[in-house]
Amino acid sequence: MRELLDNNIDIKLENYSVDVEKHEYIDDLSQVKSEDSDQFLNVGIDIDESNRAGAFLLKDSSVTHCKASQEGVEIMSISDARKKYSWLKDYFWKNIEPDNDKFTLQADEKPHEGYFIRSLPEVKTEHPVQACLYIAKDGFSQNVHNMVIAEEGSELHIIAGCSTAPHLMSGLHVGVSEFYVKKGAKLIFTMIHDWSESINVRPRTVTQVDEGGIIISNYISLRPVGSLQMFPTTYLNGKGAIARFNSILVAGKGSHMDVGSRIVLNAPDTRAEIISHAITSGGAIIARGDLVGKVAPVKAHLECKGLILNDGLIHAIPELRGYVPGVEMSHEAAVGKIDQREIEYLMARGLDEDEAVSTIVRGFLNVDIEGLPESFKKMLDKAISETREGML
Numbered sequence: 001m002r003e004l005l006d007n008n009i010d011i012k013l014e015n016y017s018v019d020v021e022k023h024e025y026i027d028d029l030s031q032v033k034s035e036d037s038d039q040f041l042n043v044g045i046d047i048d049e050s051n052r053a054g055a056f057l058l059k060d061s062s063v064t065h066c067k068a069s070q071e072g073v074e075i076m077s078i079s080d081a082r083k084k085y086s087w088l089k090d091y092f093w094k095n096i097e098p099d100n101d102k103f104t105l106q107a108d109e110k111p112h113e114g115y116f117i118r119s120l121p122e123v124k125t126e127h128p129v130q131a132c133l134y135i136a137k138d139g140f141s142q143n144v145h146n147m148v149i150a151e152e153g154s155e156l157h158i159i160a161g162c163s164t165a166p167h168l169m170s171g172l173h174v175g176v177s178e179f180y181v182k183k184g185a186k187l188i189f190t191m192i193h194d195w196s197e198s199i200n201v202r203p204r205t206v207t208q209v210d211e212g213g214i215i216i217s218n219y220i221s222l223r224p225v226g227s228l229q230m231f232p233t234t235y236l237n238g239k240g241a242i243a244r245f246n247s248i249l250v251a252g253k254g255s256h257m258d259v260g261s262r263i264v265l266n267a268p269d270t271r272a273e274i275i276s277h278a279i280t281s282g283g284a285i286i287a288r289g290d291l292v293g294k295v296a297p298v299k300a301h302l303e304c305k306g307l308i309l310n311d312g313l314i315h316a317i318p319e320l321r322g323y324v325p326g327v328e329m330s331h332e333a334a335v336g337k338i339d340q341r342e343i344e345y346l347m348a349r350g351l352d353e354d355e356a357v358s359t360i361v362r363g364f365l366n367v368d369i370e371g372l373p374e375s376f377k378k379m380l381d382k383a384i385s386e387t388r389e390g391m392l
Contacts, residue, residue: 011200011227013102016141016172018110023062023136029055036134036165043161043192045132053157054117056131060140061112072123073156074116075131078145081116088116091147095178095206103202107143107176114144114176119154119185128157128190133175135199136165141172148177150185150213157188164196171198177205181213183238190218195225197254203230211238211267217245219259222365224252224283231288233262236270245274248365251283251312260288260317265298265327272300277364280312289331290319296326306335307364 026032029047032040036059037047046052049067054075057065068075082088098108115131135142150156164171173195181187195201209215215234234243245261263272274289289302306314318331338360346356 011172011202013106013141013172015139016170017137017139018112018141018143020060020137020140023059023064025063026065029057029065036136039134039163039165039194040132040161043132043163043194044159044190045130045161049130051127052130053125053127054129056115056117056129057134058113058115058132058144059134060137060142063113070125070127072120072154073125073129074118074120075129076116078114078116078147081147088147091149091178091180093178095208096176096204100204103174104176104204106141107145107174107204110141110143111145112143114146116147117156117158118149119151119156121151122153123151124155125157128159128188131158131160133160133162133173134164135168135171135173137171138168139170141174143174144176146175146177148179148187148189150181150187152182153184154182155186157190159190159192161192161194162201163194164199166196168196169198171196171200173199173201173203175203175205177203179205179207179215181207181209181215181241183210184212185210186214186216188216188218191220193219193221193225193228194223195228197224198226200226201228201230203232205230205232207232207234207243209234209236209238209241209243212240213238214242215244217243217261219245219247221257221259222248222250224255225257226254227256229258231260231262233264235264235266236272237266239267240269241267242270243272247276247278247287249276249278249285249287250365251278251280251285253282253310253312255283257284258286258288260286260290262290262292263300264292264294265300266294268295268297270298272298274302276304278304278306278314279309279361279364280306280314281309282312284313284315286315286317288317288319291321291329291331293322293327293329294324296324298327298329300327300329302329302331304331304333305364307361308335308337
Protein backbone atom coordinates (compact mmCIF):
# COMPACT_ATOMS: atom_id res chain seq x y z
CA MET A 1 0.00 0.00 0.00
CA ARG A 2 3.02 2.28 0.50
CA GLU A 3 3.26 2.57 -3.27
CA LEU A 4 -0.13 4.30 -3.55
CA LEU A 5 1.30 7.68 -2.59
CA ASP A 6 4.67 7.19 -4.30
CA ASN A 7 3.07 6.29 -7.61
CA ASN A 8 0.87 9.38 -7.57
CA ILE A 9 3.43 11.80 -6.17
CA ASP A 10 6.77 11.39 -7.93
CA ILE A 11 9.11 13.87 -6.25
CA LYS A 12 12.16 14.70 -8.34
CA LEU A 13 14.80 16.15 -6.05
CA GLU A 14 16.53 17.86 -8.94
CA ASN A 15 13.51 20.14 -9.34
CA TYR A 16 14.30 21.85 -6.04
CA SER A 17 17.12 24.21 -5.14
CA VAL A 18 19.31 23.51 -2.10
CA ASP A 19 21.11 26.88 -2.23
CA VAL A 20 19.68 29.97 -0.58
CA GLU A 21 20.79 33.34 0.73
CA LYS A 22 21.46 33.70 4.45
CA HIS A 23 18.94 35.42 6.69
CA GLU A 24 19.79 37.84 9.47
CA TYR A 25 19.85 36.66 13.10
CA ILE A 26 17.35 38.29 15.43
CA ASP A 27 17.69 38.52 19.22
CA ASP A 28 13.97 38.83 19.90
CA LEU A 29 11.06 37.14 18.11
CA SER A 30 9.12 40.41 18.39
CA GLN A 31 11.44 41.66 15.60
CA VAL A 32 10.04 39.08 13.15
CA LYS A 33 8.25 40.59 10.16
CA SER A 34 4.47 40.58 10.50
CA GLU A 35 4.09 38.40 7.38
CA ASP A 36 6.21 35.71 9.02
CA SER A 37 4.92 36.13 12.57
CA ASP A 38 1.34 35.44 11.47
CA GLN A 39 2.51 32.11 10.07
CA PHE A 40 4.39 31.32 13.29
CA LEU A 41 1.27 31.88 15.38
CA ASN A 42 -0.58 29.37 13.19
CA VAL A 43 1.79 26.63 14.31
CA GLY A 44 1.79 27.36 18.03
CA ILE A 45 4.86 29.62 18.19
CA ASP A 46 4.56 32.22 20.95
CA ILE A 47 6.17 35.45 19.69
CA ASP A 48 6.63 37.04 23.12
CA GLU A 49 8.23 33.82 24.47
CA SER A 50 6.88 34.54 27.97
CA ASN A 51 5.58 31.02 28.44
CA ARG A 52 8.42 29.17 26.75
CA ALA A 53 11.54 27.49 28.13
CA GLY A 54 13.41 28.41 24.97
CA ALA A 55 13.07 28.93 21.25
CA PHE A 56 14.69 27.89 17.98
CA LEU A 57 13.90 29.33 14.56
CA LEU A 58 15.25 28.05 11.24
CA LYS A 59 14.37 30.15 8.18
CA ASP A 60 15.32 28.27 5.00
CA SER A 61 18.86 27.20 5.98
CA SER A 62 19.63 29.98 8.50
CA VAL A 63 19.29 29.74 12.26
CA THR A 64 17.74 33.17 12.89
CA HIS A 65 16.93 32.75 16.58
CA CYS A 66 18.16 30.34 19.26
CA LYS A 67 17.79 30.82 23.00
CA ALA A 68 17.27 28.76 26.15
CA SER A 69 15.28 30.46 28.92
CA GLN A 70 15.47 27.81 31.63
CA GLU A 71 18.53 26.47 33.40
CA GLY A 72 19.15 22.85 32.56
CA VAL A 73 17.71 23.12 29.05
CA GLU A 74 20.04 23.25 26.06
CA ILE A 75 19.02 24.55 22.65
CA MET A 76 21.40 25.04 19.74
CA SER A 77 21.87 24.25 16.08
CA ILE A 78 22.81 20.67 15.32
CA SER A 79 26.13 21.80 13.82
CA ASP A 80 27.06 23.72 16.99
CA ALA A 81 26.05 20.73 19.11
CA ARG A 82 28.30 18.40 17.13
CA LYS A 83 31.20 20.81 17.61
CA LYS A 84 30.55 21.15 21.35
CA TYR A 85 29.95 17.50 22.20
CA SER A 86 32.27 14.83 20.81
CA TRP A 87 29.99 12.15 22.29
CA LEU A 88 27.20 13.20 19.95
CA LYS A 89 28.76 11.02 17.25
CA ASP A 90 27.31 8.06 19.18
CA TYR A 91 23.80 9.45 18.63
CA PHE A 92 24.00 11.10 15.21
CA TRP A 93 22.52 8.85 12.48
CA LYS A 94 22.26 6.02 15.02
CA ASN A 95 18.49 5.57 14.68
CA ILE A 96 18.24 6.11 10.92
CA GLU A 97 20.60 5.06 8.16
CA PRO A 98 21.46 7.92 5.77
CA ASP A 99 20.72 5.68 2.78
CA ASN A 100 17.29 4.67 4.09
CA ASP A 101 15.71 6.46 1.10
CA LYS A 102 16.49 9.32 -1.26
CA PHE A 103 15.19 11.88 1.23
CA THR A 104 17.38 10.81 4.16
CA LEU A 105 20.30 10.63 1.73
CA GLN A 106 19.70 14.23 0.68
CA ALA A 107 19.49 15.32 4.33
CA ASP A 108 22.90 13.71 4.87
CA GLU A 109 24.61 14.99 1.72
CA LYS A 110 23.04 18.48 1.51
CA PRO A 111 22.08 19.43 5.09
CA HIS A 112 20.51 22.72 6.16
CA GLU A 113 21.04 22.64 9.93
CA GLY A 114 18.36 21.52 12.41
CA TYR A 115 17.85 21.80 16.15
CA PHE A 116 19.49 20.12 19.14
CA ILE A 117 17.30 20.20 22.26
CA ARG A 118 18.34 18.53 25.50
CA SER A 119 17.02 18.47 29.06
CA LEU A 120 19.69 17.67 31.62
CA PRO A 121 19.21 14.90 34.22
CA GLU A 122 16.28 15.48 36.63
CA VAL A 123 15.42 18.85 35.03
CA LYS A 124 11.71 19.45 34.45
CA THR A 125 10.70 22.20 32.04
CA GLU A 126 8.28 24.73 33.49
CA HIS A 127 7.06 25.69 30.01
CA PRO A 128 7.40 24.13 26.55
CA VAL A 129 10.40 24.69 24.32
CA GLN A 130 9.33 25.94 20.91
CA ALA A 131 10.98 25.29 17.55
CA CYS A 132 9.92 26.52 14.12
CA LEU A 133 11.16 25.30 10.73
CA TYR A 134 10.14 27.85 8.11
CA ILE A 135 10.52 27.95 4.33
CA ALA A 136 10.57 31.40 2.72
CA LYS A 137 12.25 30.72 -0.64
CA ASP A 138 10.13 29.39 -3.48
CA GLY A 139 11.28 26.08 -4.97
CA PHE A 140 13.59 25.37 -2.04
CA SER A 141 14.32 21.95 -0.51
CA GLN A 142 14.86 22.39 3.22
CA ASN A 143 16.90 19.43 4.50
CA VAL A 144 17.18 19.34 8.28
CA HIS A 145 18.48 16.95 10.92
CA ASN A 146 17.05 17.35 14.43
CA MET A 147 17.99 15.68 17.69
CA VAL A 148 16.22 15.63 21.05
CA ILE A 149 17.62 14.05 24.22
CA ALA A 150 15.63 13.87 27.44
CA GLU A 151 18.23 12.79 29.97
CA GLU A 152 17.53 10.48 32.90
CA GLY A 153 14.67 11.60 35.13
CA SER A 154 13.96 14.78 33.18
CA GLU A 155 10.72 16.11 31.70
CA LEU A 156 10.72 18.00 28.41
CA HIS A 157 7.84 19.48 26.42
CA ILE A 158 8.47 20.68 22.86
CA ILE A 159 6.10 22.46 20.49
CA ALA A 160 7.51 22.24 16.96
CA GLY A 161 5.83 24.15 14.16
CA CYS A 162 6.51 23.91 10.45
CA SER A 163 5.24 26.48 7.98
CA THR A 164 5.90 28.42 4.78
CA ALA A 165 5.69 32.01 3.60
CA PRO A 166 2.27 32.81 2.06
CA HIS A 167 3.67 33.47 -1.42
CA LEU A 168 5.32 30.06 -1.94
CA MET A 169 4.39 28.20 -5.12
CA SER A 170 6.50 25.08 -4.55
CA GLY A 171 8.85 23.57 -2.03
CA LEU A 172 10.10 20.43 -0.28
CA HIS A 173 10.76 19.79 3.39
CA VAL A 174 12.90 16.83 4.45
CA GLY A 175 13.19 16.41 8.20
CA VAL A 176 15.29 13.70 9.86
CA SER A 177 14.69 13.56 13.63
CA GLU A 178 16.29 11.32 16.25
CA PHE A 179 14.77 11.28 19.74
CA TYR A 180 16.23 9.68 22.86
CA VAL A 181 14.20 9.31 26.07
CA LYS A 182 16.42 8.07 28.87
CA LYS A 183 15.54 6.12 32.02
CA GLY A 184 12.57 7.62 33.85
CA ALA A 185 12.37 10.63 31.50
CA LYS A 186 9.26 12.07 29.88
CA LEU A 187 9.07 13.78 26.49
CA ILE A 188 5.94 15.49 25.16
CA PHE A 189 6.43 16.41 21.51
CA THR A 190 3.71 18.36 19.73
CA MET A 191 4.19 18.89 15.99
CA ILE A 192 1.95 21.33 14.12
CA HIS A 193 2.13 21.50 10.33
CA ASP A 194 0.76 24.44 8.36
CA TRP A 195 2.26 24.00 4.91
CA SER A 196 0.95 25.49 1.68
CA GLU A 197 -1.02 23.51 -0.89
CA SER A 198 2.02 23.00 -3.12
CA ILE A 199 4.57 21.80 -0.55
CA ASN A 200 5.78 18.20 -0.36
CA VAL A 201 6.77 17.04 3.13
CA ARG A 202 8.90 14.02 4.07
CA PRO A 203 9.65 13.71 7.82
CA ARG A 204 11.72 10.74 8.99
CA THR A 205 11.65 10.15 12.76
CA VAL A 206 12.86 7.38 15.09
CA THR A 207 12.66 7.37 18.90
CA GLN A 208 14.39 5.18 21.49
CA VAL A 209 12.83 4.95 24.98
CA ASP A 210 14.67 3.46 27.96
CA GLU A 211 13.32 1.90 31.17
CA GLY A 212 10.39 3.80 32.64
CA GLY A 213 10.57 6.47 29.97
CA ILE A 214 7.50 8.09 28.41
CA ILE A 215 7.03 9.58 24.94
CA ILE A 216 3.80 11.42 24.11
CA SER A 217 3.63 12.57 20.50
CA ASN A 218 0.89 14.86 19.16
CA TYR A 219 0.72 15.53 15.43
CA ILE A 220 -1.66 18.15 13.99
CA SER A 221 -2.23 19.06 10.33
CA LEU A 222 -5.40 21.05 9.66
CA ARG A 223 -4.56 22.91 6.45
CA PRO A 224 -4.08 21.72 2.84
CA VAL A 225 -0.68 20.29 1.90
CA GLY A 226 0.57 19.05 -1.47
CA SER A 227 1.74 15.69 -0.16
CA LEU A 228 2.83 14.36 3.20
CA GLN A 229 4.41 10.99 3.91
CA MET A 230 5.61 10.08 7.40
CA PHE A 231 5.85 6.90 9.45
CA PRO A 232 7.68 7.61 12.73
CA THR A 233 8.94 4.56 14.58
CA THR A 234 9.40 4.23 18.33
CA TYR A 235 11.28 1.47 20.14
CA LEU A 236 10.31 0.80 23.75
CA ASN A 237 13.56 -0.79 24.87
CA GLY A 238 13.30 -0.57 28.65
CA LYS A 239 10.95 -2.20 31.14
CA GLY A 240 7.82 -0.15 31.78
CA ALA A 241 8.38 2.30 28.93
CA ILE A 242 5.28 4.00 27.49
CA ALA A 243 4.43 5.55 24.11
CA ARG A 244 1.28 7.45 23.17
CA PHE A 245 0.79 8.82 19.66
CA ASN A 246 -2.09 11.12 18.71
CA SER A 247 -2.66 12.48 15.20
CA ILE A 248 -5.30 14.93 13.97
CA LEU A 249 -5.55 15.24 10.19
CA VAL A 250 -7.71 17.31 7.84
CA ALA A 251 -7.26 16.81 4.08
CA GLY A 252 -8.82 19.34 1.73
CA LYS A 253 -9.16 18.93 -2.00
CA GLY A 254 -5.82 18.16 -3.64
CA SER A 255 -4.09 17.06 -0.42
CA HIS A 256 -2.39 13.66 -0.21
CA MET A 257 -1.50 12.42 3.28
CA ASP A 258 0.17 9.11 4.09
CA VAL A 259 0.55 9.25 7.86
CA GLY A 260 1.15 6.55 10.42
CA SER A 261 3.13 5.40 13.44
CA ARG A 262 4.92 2.22 14.42
CA ILE A 263 5.66 1.28 18.03
CA VAL A 264 7.86 -1.73 18.78
CA LEU A 265 7.47 -3.10 22.31
CA ASN A 266 10.84 -4.67 23.02
CA ALA A 267 10.67 -4.92 26.82
CA PRO A 268 8.24 -6.35 29.41
CA ASP A 269 5.52 -4.19 30.99
CA THR A 270 5.70 -1.67 28.14
CA ARG A 271 2.52 0.03 26.90
CA ALA A 272 1.60 1.73 23.66
CA GLU A 273 -1.34 3.62 22.21
CA ILE A 274 -1.89 5.05 18.72
CA ILE A 275 -4.94 7.27 18.19
CA SER A 276 -5.74 8.81 14.80
CA HIS A 277 -8.64 11.12 13.91
CA ALA A 278 -8.87 12.03 10.23
CA ILE A 279 -11.27 14.16 8.18
CA THR A 280 -11.37 14.44 4.40
CA SER A 281 -13.29 17.10 2.56
CA GLY A 282 -11.90 16.14 -0.84
CA GLY A 283 -8.34 14.95 -0.18
CA ALA A 284 -6.76 11.54 0.38
CA ILE A 285 -5.62 10.20 3.76
CA ILE A 286 -3.86 6.90 4.33
CA ALA A 287 -3.93 6.38 8.10
CA ARG A 288 -1.51 3.68 9.23
CA GLY A 289 -0.81 2.15 12.60
CA ASP A 290 1.57 -0.67 13.42
CA LEU A 291 2.04 -2.24 16.85
CA VAL A 292 4.72 -4.90 17.29
CA GLY A 293 4.85 -6.99 20.46
CA LYS A 294 8.21 -8.74 20.82
CA VAL A 295 8.00 -9.82 24.49
CA ALA A 296 5.43 -10.37 27.24
CA PRO A 297 3.69 -8.98 29.12
CA VAL A 298 2.87 -5.88 27.05
CA LYS A 299 -0.31 -3.93 26.34
CA ALA A 300 -1.07 -1.89 23.23
CA HIS A 301 -4.09 -0.38 21.49
CA LEU A 302 -4.64 1.19 18.09
CA GLU A 303 -7.60 3.37 17.11
CA CYS A 304 -8.31 5.00 13.76
CA LYS A 305 -11.46 7.01 13.12
CA GLY A 306 -12.27 8.87 9.91
CA LEU A 307 -14.98 11.24 8.70
CA ILE A 308 -15.69 11.70 4.99
CA LEU A 309 -17.35 15.07 4.51
CA ASN A 310 -16.98 15.21 0.74
CA ASP A 311 -15.72 12.91 -2.01
CA GLY A 312 -12.23 11.87 -1.04
CA LEU A 313 -10.38 8.91 0.46
CA ILE A 314 -9.67 7.63 3.94
CA HIS A 315 -7.79 4.33 3.94
CA ALA A 316 -7.24 2.97 7.44
CA ILE A 317 -4.50 0.35 7.77
CA PRO A 318 -4.22 -0.98 11.34
CA GLU A 319 -1.63 -3.70 11.92
CA LEU A 320 -0.88 -5.83 14.96
CA ARG A 321 2.06 -8.22 15.20
CA GLY A 322 2.62 -10.40 18.24
CA TYR A 323 5.61 -12.74 18.50
CA VAL A 324 5.15 -14.43 21.91
CA PRO A 325 2.30 -15.64 24.13
CA GLY A 326 1.08 -13.08 26.64
CA VAL A 327 0.98 -9.96 24.46
CA GLU A 328 -2.27 -7.96 24.68
CA MET A 329 -2.89 -5.86 21.60
CA SER A 330 -6.12 -4.57 20.10
CA HIS A 331 -7.32 -2.24 17.37
CA GLU A 332 -10.48 -0.56 16.12
CA ALA A 333 -11.08 1.38 12.94
CA ALA A 334 -14.13 3.22 11.64
CA VAL A 335 -14.69 5.37 8.55
CA GLY A 336 -17.97 7.09 7.77
CA LYS A 337 -19.97 10.30 7.80
CA ILE A 338 -21.47 12.53 10.47
CA ASP A 339 -24.55 10.89 11.91
CA GLN A 340 -27.60 12.90 10.84
CA ARG A 341 -29.16 12.17 14.20
CA GLU A 342 -26.34 14.06 15.93
CA ILE A 343 -26.98 17.09 13.72
CA GLU A 344 -30.72 16.93 14.39
CA TYR A 345 -30.11 16.57 18.12
CA LEU A 346 -28.04 19.77 18.23
CA MET A 347 -30.45 21.64 15.97
CA ALA A 348 -33.28 20.72 18.31
CA ARG A 349 -31.33 22.56 21.02
CA GLY A 350 -31.10 25.82 19.11
CA LEU A 351 -28.11 25.45 16.76
CA ASP A 352 -28.49 25.92 13.03
CA GLU A 353 -27.11 23.22 10.72
CA ASP A 354 -23.73 24.92 10.15
CA GLU A 355 -23.23 25.40 13.88
CA ALA A 356 -24.21 21.79 14.56
CA VAL A 357 -21.73 20.42 12.01
CA SER A 358 -18.97 22.70 13.29
CA THR A 359 -19.61 21.56 16.86
CA ILE A 360 -19.40 17.91 15.84
CA VAL A 361 -16.23 18.46 13.82
CA ARG A 362 -14.63 20.36 16.70
CA GLY A 363 -15.40 17.53 19.10
CA PHE A 364 -14.05 14.98 16.63
CA LEU A 365 -10.76 16.85 16.21
CA ASN A 366 -10.37 17.26 19.98
CA VAL A 367 -7.21 19.38 20.05
CA ASP A 368 -7.10 20.24 23.74
CA ILE A 369 -3.30 20.10 23.99
CA GLU A 370 -1.37 21.78 26.79
CA GLY A 371 0.81 24.78 25.99
CA LEU A 372 -0.76 25.97 22.75
CA PRO A 373 -1.39 29.74 22.44
CA GLU A 374 -4.84 31.25 22.13
CA SER A 375 -4.08 32.09 18.48
CA PHE A 376 -4.14 28.37 17.66
CA LYS A 377 -7.83 28.23 18.56
CA LYS A 378 -8.43 30.80 15.82
CA MET A 379 -6.58 28.55 13.38
CA LEU A 380 -8.83 25.66 14.42
CA ASP A 381 -11.94 27.79 13.84
CA LYS A 382 -10.64 28.69 10.39
CA ALA A 383 -9.87 25.06 9.55
CA ILE A 384 -13.35 23.99 10.63
CA SER A 385 -14.87 26.74 8.51
CA GLU A 386 -12.85 25.70 5.46
CA THR A 387 -13.76 22.06 6.07
CA ARG A 388 -17.43 22.98 6.24
CA GLU A 389 -17.12 24.93 2.96
CA GLY A 390 -15.51 21.89 1.37
CA MET A 391 -18.68 19.93 2.03
CA LEU A 392 -20.82 22.28 -0.02
